[in-house]
Amino acid sequence: MQAIWTKDVRLDQLTAKDCEMVRQWRNAEHIRQHMFYQEVITPEAQKSWFDSLRPEADFYYVITADKPIGLIHVKDLQNGIGNAGLFIHDQSYWGTPFPVLASMTLLTAFFSRSDVHTMVASVRPENTISKEYNEQLGFHSIAVDKMVLDKSSFYKNVETSSLLQILCKANPVVSIATDVQDRTTYDARSVPMEVVLHRIG
Template sequence: MIIEQYGIRLKRVEFNDIELIRRWRNDPTIRKTMEYKKRISEEMQKKWFQSINTPFNYYFMIQVDDEPIGVLNCKNINLEEGYGEGGIFVWKHNAGEYIPVFASLCFLNVVFTELDIFNKSFIKVHKENKKAIVFNRSLGYVLVPGQENRDFQYYVLTREDYNRKSQKWIQLAEKLSGDLEKPKFWGVPGPLNLDVINEKLSFQAS
């Protein structure tokens, strides 16, 4: 499955991608920002991929001009309650300061609007990551009650708040990228996708 918007391509992670992800995930500058801070072995990475390569978890390589620069994910999808938990990390920071913003907008536009899967999106952010907190609050994320004293805190975004607060970011993304279209996404229907995604992919292919 591939998603494109604002000059960003999100390509669903495949087995051949996981060693590159592991190498960057083990980089000290990235590892120190993560909740799990130990080094990840090749075997651990393979087991991780097996655990997340399901219809309820979507991990994407973030690509700019065909170069992988980070990973965006949505995991632990709950269709009954209409939510998933998102995350992102970027290892090539000179690719552009707005790349994480554009990648996030691209994905949220799909799940909130094009696929209509979610009513809410959750993220977990370290309390000292002020830059991420400011950005996510500007999208409409709010701190979940009871998280105030935790190091890693959950924030929640409703579809209504996203539609209301994301417009300035979307206008900036459109202006800088020159892309005024809706997100494009395509792929081959299969058992690793949710039914609603397979239906959409089948419709687009027909």
Template structure:
């Protein structure tokens, strides 16, 4: 049995923009992003138009029983080297417990099984303990650290680099399905 059956990801649509902007501008989401600047509607719409035209960026909405609750994205998709970066967040404050794991699982299914990515890379601000644990739980390996890399909280913060590879995915997928069944 698949413990994530009540979840699905789908491409982000123009109809999602107001909701996604609200999530992205929430304090809870912004504090863990590189930039904490509030995003205007105009900038948000320009961003969406740009990503719709790009082959190197894919944004998806996570739904739980048809209710949008989060976002997962793949950026800097490099088809030659089979790599990308990913990002994600649960936007809905009332999302069921376990939604983050579902988002990660389905995001990796999309990356490895549909986009045919070889290596998914992640950058995590070092103070974000939840995201550090999350990546390790999903089977990511720490590849390095960028010291004093981004300005946050009135100081330069470190960035922890993670990666997950497609040749590890089958075993990781089985392990996650068993652990969360």
């Protein structure tokens, strides 16, 4: 999937030209302090990391609202299980709907795949904000630094969470494009949400 988007947020597949921007984001103190790996990343290390990404298992997307604001990913996808995460570099977007919209868009896209059933998130024990954020999406803790979300729980959470219902209704169209010509769109205004969530892909 090269791009995934709703009315208000777009996820574009990470490219080589994005790497320096993302490296600077990742090295910012307000981002780095929440990561498991906290060393400053050099341009050489960033290039090596980007070159090591596997197209069948590692999916990184730049989050764009009215401008690029962060990075979101599903990595190490194998046997139906992926590791999900994101960071929002632009602090003016913290506490806004955009991080949740980005997460919902990504999770909807990947859980629509028949071969994906579980997402795992790694969270530093002291990062209570990230833990609460993941719980809002439906994740639950299985270890002091690890949380998990399965497909059925995700769908149930979307159907029962008033906040997620509001966000989904405000952003009814989700499109997934593998290239410019190949685009599938579903409209939640005319199709029940649970059908949309199960059919996108």
